[in-house]
Amino acid sequence: MPTIDRFVPITQAKNRLLDLAREVERDDGVVAITRNGVPAAILLSPAKFEGLLETLEILSDARTMRALHRSLGQAAAGKWVSESRVFGRE
Structure with missing residues (x-):
């Protein structure tokens, strides 16, 4: 079953969105973007x-x-x- 590869705080995700998008596409991954330690959004590869x-x-x-x-x-x-x-x- 697919899982979340890593968790990234929303402030860090905001500053690194382009890098995160490249990483999930390259690695066919899933990143949870958290707010106050709780997942608020999911970034996943197109595949x-x-x-x-x-x-x-x-x-x-x-x-x-x-x-x-x-x-x-x-x-x-x-x-x-x-x-x-x-x-x-x-």
């Missing part, structure tokens, strides 16, 4: 943001979620199909 949006889109699609739950139920019941069979290698 992480894109992934978050894609995840939200999947989770908000009822049809996709029904299919996912059905598949998880089948997997839990041991109803597997081998990779070889899926890709026609049998």
